[in-house]
Amino acid sequence: MIIDELNARVVAHLRSAGLDPSLLDDMPYSICSIADFERLTQVVSAAGVNEVMSKKTNSAEFRMWTIGAFLTNHFQTNSHAPSTSFLKHSKKYYPAIPTVVGPAAKRRMRLSSVG
Secondary structure, eight states: OHHHHHHHHHHHHHHHTTOOTTHHHHSOOOOOOHHHHHHHHHHHHHHOHHHHHHHHHSSHHHHTSOHHHHHHHHOTTTOOOOOSHHHHHHHHHOTTSOOOOOHHHHHHHHHHHHO
């Protein structure tokens, strides 16, 4: 599994830098795709960052889960289909970055701006 390989490399890098890998117990990390990140922001907005991330990072098992799998299994009621809110507002904050939006996302954006 790629997450196990990544974790092994992080531990090796910490050791080579002279740092104790137990730092990961106090300061765990999580990796997620941009699609999962948008879902994560929606769930965090509803449940709170401490509620979500403490459940994810305080468990050795859940630490190795992807954010998407974790949200699906633990926050189903707060986990929605990704919204287009980031796409709608990204130009305001990141005007130099081109926004690529497919036809389905454009339809959802038009429909959500009507209501």
